[in-house]
Amino acid sequence: MMSTAEGKLVVVSGFSGVGKGTVIASLLETHPEYALSVSATTRDPREYEIDGVHYHFISKDRFEQMIREDDLLEYASYLNNYYGTPKTFVTDNIAQGRDVLLEIEIQGARKVKAACPDALMLFVMPPSAQVLRERLVGRGSEKPEDVDARLRRAAREAEGIEEYDYILINDDIEACAERMHSLIRAYHQKTSFHLDFIQEVRNDLINL
Amino acid sequence: MMSTAEGKLVVVSGFSGVGKGTVIASLLETHPEYALSVSATTRDPREYEIDGVHYHFISKDRFEQMIREDDLLEYASYLNNYYGTPKTFVTDNIAQGRDVLLEIEIQGARKVKAACPDALMLFVMPPSAQVLRERLVGRGSEKPEDVDARLRRAAREAEGIEEYDYILINDDIEACAERMHSLIRAYHQKTSFHLDFIQEVRNDLINL
Numbered sequence: 001m002m003s004t005a006e007g008k009l010v011v012v013s014g015f016s017g018v019g020k021g022t023v024i025a026s027l028l029e030t031h032p033e034y035a036l037s038v039s040a041t042t043r044d045p046r047e048y049e050i051d052g053v054h055y056h057f058i059s060k061d062r063f064e065q066m067i068r069e070d071d072l073l074e075y076a077s078y079l080n081n082y083y084g085t086p087k088t089f090v091t092d093n094i095a096q097g098r099d100v101l102l103e104i105e106i107q108g109a110r111k112v113k114a115a116c117p118d119a120l121m122l123f124v125m126p127p128s129a130q131v132l133r134e135r136l137v138g139r140g141s142e143k144p145e146d147v148d149a150r151l152r153r154a155a156r157e158a159e160g161i162e163e164y165d166y167i168l169i170n171d172d173i174e175a176c177a178e179r180m181h182s183l184i185r186a187y188h189q190k191t192s193f194h195l196d197f198i199q200e201v202r203n204d205l206i207n208l
Numbered sequence: 209m210m211s212t213a214e215g216k217l218v219v220v221s222g223f224s225g226v227g228k229g230t231v232i233a234s235l236l237e238t239h240p241e242y243a244l245s246v247s248a249t250t251r252d253p254r255e256y257e258i259d260g261v262h263y264h265f266i267s268k269d270r271f272e273q274m275i276r277e278d279d280l281l282e283y284a285s286y287l288n289n290y291y292g293t294p295k296t297f298v299t300d301n302i303a304q305g306r307d308v309l310l311e312i313e314i315q316g317a318r319k320v321k322a323a324c325p326d327a328l329m330l331f332v333m334p335p336s337a338q339v340l341r342e343r344l345v346g347r348g349s350e351k352p353e354d355v356d357a358r359l360r361r362a363a364r365e366a367e368g369i370e371e372y373d374y375i376l377i378n379d380d381i382e383a384c385a386e387r388m389h390s391l392i393r394a395y396h397q398k399t400s401f402h403l404d405f406i407q408e409v410r411n412d413l414i415n416l
Contacts, residue, residue, distance in 0.1 A: 123399070125405075125406070125409060126409070128409065128412065129409050129412030129413045130412065132413070151413055154413050155410065155413040155414050158406065158409065158410040158413060159410075161399060161406050162399055162400070162403070162406070164399050165398070165399060166394070166397040166398055166399060167397060167399050167402050167405075167406070168397065179393075179397070182390045182393060182394055183394045183397065185387075185390060186374070186390055186391045186394040186395075187394075189374040189375060189376065189387070189391065190373065190374055191331065191369060191370055191372050191373060191374060191375050192370070194375050195370070197333075197375075198333070198366065198369050198370070198375070201333060201334070201336065201337050201366065202363065202366040202367075204336065204337030204338065205337045205340070205359055205362050205363040205366060206363050
């Protein structure tokens with residue numbers, strides 16, 4: 001009765017290069033009860049990316065069909081490609097009582113929050129801006145001009161952090177993943193998710 | 209930099225007999241880093257109660273002096289006795305970065321929240337109304353008519369549960385104490401408590 005029947009949608013954003021994908025992967029390894037929403041995109045896969053794991057890589061025609069048929073929780077375009085969140089996976093899992101993790105950029109996060117006001121909004125931050133730059137450079141998959149573009153983008157995205165419920169500092173992957181888990185568990189205990197139970201106890205107290 | 213400089217005030221309420229005092233004692237045993245606010249009262253100590261531990265037992269004159277000198281965070285009267293929260297202990301510990309636990313009734317909790325909007329509001333519930341009655345009867349320290357009076361009081365107090373941030377179900381003392389700890393740790397990660405850090409990262413991103 002403490003657990004709510006429905007799962008919760010957990011929106012995870014954070015600067016490019018902050019390691020939010022790695023934190024989520026660590027969380028899923030220790031807590032496989034979470035469902036991970038895989039975005040659809042029309043961009044080309046990077047060398048290491050697997051279709052259906054990192055993204056659903058689909059054609060522009062297919063993506064635009066999903067838009068028309070309202071099959072996306074949100075979508076956006078970035079660098080001439082579409083990115084979006086297939087709706088059915090999220091709603092099915094939540095209905096089955098599973099929490100769904102959704103890694104998404106800040107603009108998409110806003111749309112998700114508007115569509116799902118009960119979504120928990122988490123923002124992963126680096127311990128400092130300098131650490132973020134070092135991680136982007138160290139990753140090696142980015143050209144120097146791309147690193148600069150990503151940092152400029154991060155500075156713009158930083159304008160929206162206050163819209164998130166909690167920040168998580170990725171100083172250590174496993175520790176950050178465990179803090180994420182704690183935040184999600186805590187979220188389930190919000191009073192507003194237990195109004196039926198409260199009313200039940202209230203009625204029983206009067207009738208005892 | 210993740211930890212805020214200031215401690216947080218944690219208000220813990222719950223029905224009479226729900227075991228919130230026992231849960232808090234369990235939390236303090238495993239996490240002695242918390243400070244526990246001890247209320248002042250003018251009522252007589254029960255047999256097992258120790259001055260300065262369960263309450264500060266003080267005279268009516270002394271209590272009214274504290275009222276006049278604004279030394280109380282809140283106070284109220286109940287069954288012809290005063291109950292109140294000495295202010296200095298709370299503010300000193302918070303300033304030193306310690307979280308302060310404050311076990312208090314719902315009316316006092318409202319006053320504390322009005323005075324300290326950043327207070328975390330927790331409400332401890334029994335697994336069911338029936339369990340609450342059984343605990344009150346089983347405690348043996350209450351006369352049957354007092355049990356009835358407490359249950360009626362609980363029903364009235366239940367009207368205010370929605371004003372609390374989270375509910376905690378006391379199904380198991382240690383587990384409930386750990387959930388309380390998790391909720392408090394999670395609370396520290398609220399975005400609104402880290403605006404200075406966010407601004408610092410934002411500025412550094414622009415200047416990198």
